[in-house]
Amino acid sequence: MNITVLVILTAIKITLILVVFLTAIAYTVLMERKVLGFIQLRYGPNRVGPWGLLQPLADLLKLLFKEDFTPPGVNKVLFVLAPIITAVTAFLPFAAIPFAQQILPDHIYLYGQKVDLSVAALNQGVIADVNVGLLYIFAVASLSVYGAVLGGWASNNKYSLLGGIRLSAQMISYELALGLSVIGVIMMAGTLSLVKIVDAQKDVWFIFYQPLGFLIFLIASFAECARTPFDLIECENELVAGFQTEYSSMKWALFMLGEYCHIIVASALAVTLFFGGWHGPYLPPIAWFVIKTFIFVFFFIWVRGTFPRFRFDQLMRLGWKVLLPLGLANILVTAAVILFFHKG
Amino acid sequence: MQILFMILAAIALSSGVLVVFQRHPLRSALYLILNFFAVAGMYLLAHAEFIAAVQIIVYAGAIMVLFLFVIMLLNLRQPEEEAKPPHILQKISGITLAVFVALLLIYGFTQAKLPAPGKEAAAGLGNTEAIARALFTDYLLPFEVTSVLLLVAIVGAVVLAKQKLK
Numbered sequence: 432m433n434i435t436v437l438v439i440l441t442a443i444k445i446t447l448i449l450v451v452f453l454t455a456i457a458y459t460v461l462m463e464r465k466v467l468g469f470i471q472l473r474y475g476p477n478r479v480g481p482w483g484l485l486q487p488l489a490d491l492l493k494l495l496f497k498e499d500f501t502p503p504g505v506n507k508v509l510f511v512l513a514p515i516i517t518a519v520t521a522f523l524p525f526a527a528i529p530f531a532q533q534i535l536p537d538h539i540y541l542y543g544q545k546v547d548l549s550v551a552a553l554n555q556g557v558i559a560d561v562n563v564g565l566l567y568i569f570a571v572a573s574l575s576v577y578g579a580v581l582g583g584w585a586s587n588n589k590y591s592l593l594g595g596i597r598l599s600a601q602m603i604s605y606e607l608a609l610g611l612s613v614i615g616v617i618m619m620a621g622t623l624s625l626v627k628i629v630d631a632q633k634d635v636w637f638i639f640y641q642p643l644g645f646l647i648f649l650i651a652s653f654a655e656c657a658r659t660p661f662d663l664i665e666c667e668n669e670l671v672a673g674f675q676t677e678y679s680s681m682k683w684a685l686f687m688l689g690e691y692c693h694i695i696v697a698s699a700l701a702v703t704l705f706f707g708g709w710h711g712p713y714l715p716p717i718a719w720f721v722i723k724t725f726i727f728v729f730f731f732i733w734v735r736g737t738f739p740r741f742r743f744d745q746l747m748r749l750g751w752k753v754l755l756p757l758g759l760a761n762i763l764v765t766a767a768v769i770l771f772f773h774k775g
Numbered sequence: 776m777q778i779l780f781m782i783l784a785a786i787a788l789s790s791g792v793l794v795v796f797q798r799h800p801l802r803s804a805l806y807l808i809l810n811f812f813a814v815a816g817m818y819l820l821a822h823a824e825f826i827a828a829v830q831i832i833v834y835a836g837a838i839m840v841l842f843l844f845v846i847m848l849l850n851l852r853q854p855e856e857e858a859k860p861p862h863i864l865q866k867i868s869g870i871t872l873a874v875f876v877a878l879l880l881i882y883g884f885t886q887a888k889l890p891a892p893g894k895e896a897a898a899g900l901g902n903t904e905a906i907a908r909a910l911f912t913d914y915l916l917p918f919e920v921t922s923v924l925l926l927v928a929i930v931g932a933v934v935l936a937k938q939k940l941k
Binding site for chain 2: 561562563566567569570571573574576577580581584592595596599600602603606623
């Protein structure tokens with residue numbers, strides 16, 4: 432196929448997925464406000480549109496028209512760069528996550544021309560099936576810390592700086608546990624490609640083989656998303672709003688976008704690695720993927736509504752003294768079992 | 776591919792030079808991150824995806840975060856005092872060393888047979904499985920010795936840090 436056509440078709444695919452993804456993020460925000468409202472016996476937003484369904488639109492308009500204030504004494508370049516880094520690194524991991532098996536047939540006829548869609552996985556339910564997909568996601572996720580750290584430093588505000596420093600310590604500590612927790616899955620699937628990992632779970636989901644790995648993955652991904660009970664970087668009663676204290680308008684909105692984007696990506700990754708991805712009976716694959724991811728997003732919100740926040744020393748102790756040894760033990764046991772029972 | 780390689784090489788070289796010539800350590804660190812990305816891009820062009828991903832995870836994602844962490848904790852935002860002009864002996868030894876290294880490099884490049892820029896790695900060379908197989912069969916002993924070395928370094932760092940507290 433012509434390279435120009437290929438680039439255009441890929442761009443269209445990415446744009447479509449991005450639009451769906453952004454809408455999902457907007458409604459995750461609304462869902463969080465609604466669910467938290469129900470947990471706290473309130474109604475949640477219910478004024479804009481039926482059942483408050485147009486609230487994300489109103490929020491966006493409000494944020495667009497707010498004054499974009501840049502406080503004096505900030506490092507301007509980094510101050511602007513930080514929210515962009517946060518949003519971009521939050522979006523990128525989704526490129527490697529398979530959300531369906533095949534979304535289009537192999538060939539379509541366009542203006543009487545036969546267009547081969549199987550080139551560059553255009554008809555597959557994933558933007559890019561990278562052979563090191565999982566490593567790619569970890570690589571991009573490990574960069575997301577820069578947004579908060581640089582934003583906190585550039586803001587010229589001690590609360591922001593403390594928030595940024597806390598986040599970098601937290602991310603470094605929990606990245607290790609997160610990485611160790613998925614090695615069991617990699618060993619069982621024998622590949623780093625997420626598409627192949629999903630294929631390997633056609634019969635039995637990996638949650639049944641790797642319950643401990645999943646538990647560590649779940650806790651560590653809460654910490655990586657900096658969500659309750661690990662949201663020490665923005666705990667209001669100590670740090671005002673952490674690294675985003677000085678941000679307003681769309682720059683602040685980008686940080687929020689990044690946060691909810693992280694929640695969806697972490698949910699989608701948990702589904703892909705441990706819950707069989709898009710596999711499931713009766714319903715089409717994409718529906719299964721959306722349902723499973725939705726359940727995890729709900730879980731994230733549920734935890735926020737019910738759990739208190741950890742202290743920082745507790746956070747560090749849990750990460751280094753509990754999750755890290757458990758992750759190593761999980762790898763050892765998995766490796767031993769694979770070695771003894773699946774010789775070949 | 777050639778064009779992409781040239782662009783990445785230009786970014787890598789210019790950011791590398793900028794790392795050295797920045798006055799503020801934080802800016803140096805940021806240019807170093809850019810440099811790591813350019814090098815990772817080159818690995819990708821050579822079809823060494825595993826090395827590229829590890830380059831980002833280890834260098835850009837972990838080590839540079841620690842660098843930034845330290846720079847911020849030291850609070851180097853205040854204008855630094857003027858750097859002292861180097862001693863005459865420092866100048867002479869520096870220039871001698873630089874010339875010596877340059878001569879060695881020139882000799883090395885004339886001897887080595889370099890592949891064309893932007894050429895792909897040999898089949899399977901950047902592949903995760905190929906690397907793992909090589910590490911755990913032919914190079915098992917060096918691999919394990921390196922890990923013991925790292926362990927010793929960690930224990931040493933902890934011992935040193937604890938002593939300071941007392």
